[in-house]
Amino acid sequence: MQEIPVIDLVRPMPGFDGDQRFALVRLDDDGTLCELRSLDHEDLRFLVITPGQFFDDYEPVLGDEDVNLLGLTSAEEALVLLVLKPGESLASTTANLVAPIVVNTTNRRAAQVILDDSRHALAAPLVV
Amino acid sequence: MLVLSRKAGESVLVGDDVVITILEVRGDVVRVGIDAPRSVAVQRAELIAQLESSNREAASPSEAAVASLAKALRTSR
Numbered sequence: 001m002q003e004i005p006v007i008d009l010v011r012p013m014p015g016f017d018g019d020q021r022f023a024l025v026r027l028d029d030d031g032t033l034c035e036l037r038s039l040d041h042e043d044l045r046f047l048v049i050t051p052g053q054f055f056d057d058y059e060p061v062l063g064d065e066d067v068n069l070l071g072l073t074s075a076e077e078a079l080v081l082l083v084l085k086p087g088e089s090l091a092s093t094t095a096n097l098v099a100p101i102v103v104n105t106t107n108r109r110a111a112q113v114i115l116d117d118s119r120h121a122l123a124a125p126l127v128v
Numbered sequence: 129m130l131v132l133s134r135k136a137g138e139s140v141l142v143g144d145d146v147v148i149t150i151l152e153v154r155g156d157v158v159r160v161g162i163d164a165p166r167s168v169a170v171q172r173a174e175l176i177a178q179l180e181s182s183n184r185e186a187a188s189p190s191e192a193a194v195a196s197l198a199k200a201l202r203t204s205r
């Protein structure tokens with residue numbers, strides 16, 4: 001995935017009200033593992049991946065409120081990021097499918113959207 | 129906090145366009161219908177609490193955990 005120097009989190013992540021500016025930074029050569037690094041608190045970061053190679057059939061549907069908040073005009077400009085909780089091993093590493101971070105790559109506005117859908121888990125084991 | 133007593137079938141109006149209706153009361157479960165414009169987000173409070181706790185657990189993993197995950201992902205492909 002592409003790096004983005006400044007992302008404006010227009011609605012803070014629950015638990016992190018004070019952090020609204022993040023950078024998306026690659027942690028490996030092919031851009032599979034990335035981090036969202038807070039520009040407001042230098043020790044805060046979240047590991048993220050795109051769902052693609054891990055959760056094939058994951059297709060989050062955003063509500064009107066979130067589409068308007070992010071100013072999205074097409075699905076193509078939305079970058080979906082899943083927040084990871086790294087475990088002791090790959091097998092115990094989980095991704096949050098309930099609340100992906102959606103970035104509008106055109107205007108760099110982002111939000112952690114909540115999909116209240118019982119098919120999604122807050123801690124889904126990574127499928128590799 | 130405003131506290132109201134309502135019976136099944138009765139409603140409360142919040143603002144101009146949000147209607148909360150008590151649909152059914154059975155034992156300790158109350159079914160509530162919420163009629164709101166699509167622009168108003170309606171979330172279960174416990175889901176926000178669960179998300180907050182999940183975010184806190186995910187925040188700022190150690191360098192060792194990041195390195196180990198990066199390596200595991202690399203070798204899994």
